Amino acid sequence: MSSYFQPLIAQLSQRSAEATLSVLGISDPTLRQFLSEQFNQPLGDSNNFLADPVFEAIFGWEEANISMERLAGSLLERLLLDAMDNPPVDLKDYAFRKDWQPYQHQYKSWLKLSESKPQSIVITSGTGSGKTECFMVPVLNDLVRQYELQKQPLIGVQALFIYPLNALINSQRDRLRAWTDSFGNGVRFCLYNGNTPDKATSFNQTQTPNEILSRALLRSEPPPLLVTNSTMLEYMLVRQVDSPILQKSQGKLRWIVLDEAHTYIGSQAAELSLLLRRVLHGFAVNAEDVRFVATSATIGDKDNVSLQRYLADLAGISQDQVMWLH
Incomplete structure (x- = not known):
């Protein structure tokens, strides 16, 4: 299961890091690079700001009766x-x-x-x-x-x-x-x-x-x-x-x-x-x-x-x- 979701987890981590840096509005390239590296540490690492993901089952959406x-x-x-x-x-x-x-x-x-x-x-x-x-x-x-x-x-x-x-x-x-x-x-x-x-x-x-x-x-x-x-x-x-x-x-x-x-x-x-x-x-x-x-x-x-x-x-x-x- 973990290997199946691994690409998605990595993508979530990366985009969360990008969104956070965008909200912070940091313009200094050195500081931005440092924070980006810290935010993109592997999940489970103590330095990663993103917690381990939680998956929740949801109901499917109704499909239209046409291809x-x-x-x-x-x-x-x-x-x-x-x-x-x-x-x-x-x-x-x-x-x-x-x-x-x-x-x-x-x-x-x-x-x-x-x-x-x-x-x-x-x-x-x-x-x-x-x-x-x-x-x-x-x-x-x-x-x-x-x-x-x-x-x-x-x-x-x-x-x-x-x-x-x-x-x-x-x-x-x-x-x-x-x-x-x-x-x-x-x-x-x-x-x-x-x-x-x-x-x-x-x-x-x-x-x-x-x-x-x-x-x-x-x-x-x-x-x-x-x-x-x-x-x-x-x-x-x-x-x-x-x-x-x-x-x-x-x-x-x-x-x-x-x-x-x-x-x-x-x-x-x-x-x-x-x-x-x-x-x-x-x-x-x-x-x-x-x-x-x-x-x-x-x-x-x-x-x-x-x-x-x-x-x-x-x-x-x-x-x-x-x-x-x-």
Whole structure:
């Protein structure tokens, strides 16, 4: 049993260390390196700050009575399903097979977010329930459909994924690489945080054409999918050097995803709400034309009205546009 979970335990330890360092906001490289080494000591070691993991049995989530293959050509683009079913060998763990059946809450979210009139959702299912697929699949599906029509790389930010921690931002890299690999530079993404370098070597960039690795390329050719945090969004709205991102994305923003929405309460929620309004203004779009998604594993309510109102107030949209999935 321990050997079976060993890769997962190591991953949990590493990401917990990254999240803690991110929260601490330590900028001194020497101190940061020292703490990183201490935090990443083997589990069970007296110097490791993470306790031994505890595994708890959970109930499975209900599957939809339809396979991914049957969604091809109707709800989802066949090229996207092919990419998800057959990722690069080194990213095979992120495969989403055609013969799999999505969970009910995933399928319902795909239906809702694919409607021609923009709709928004709050997803409050538990950890491990596939909340990421609820929004990432329809976003990528939208981008792939455009790429098929245009037959040229998509330029300009259309989707913003906003995460509270850099560790959460980085956790999406492999999944995005796996599912966009077959499109080359046609459907690109960028992880934009304080660690994003100003420049990247041409060799490294050529190795991963679907991911923008530097701020320089981000500014010259903004990708359709930008994964970032609220701090970097603030900078992007006010810094002259980042103005090309906004200029080349005018009127194109269609998606805003707020992951770990429970972290935005009180004054933080008020600040985020104001930031979102500035983002909409900066990208020259109206709130009612954007699909908003809020996800969390730790918030819930017997009555969905309060959660619908929560997202509606944050985004500045009508409560009628918001659906609750759990």
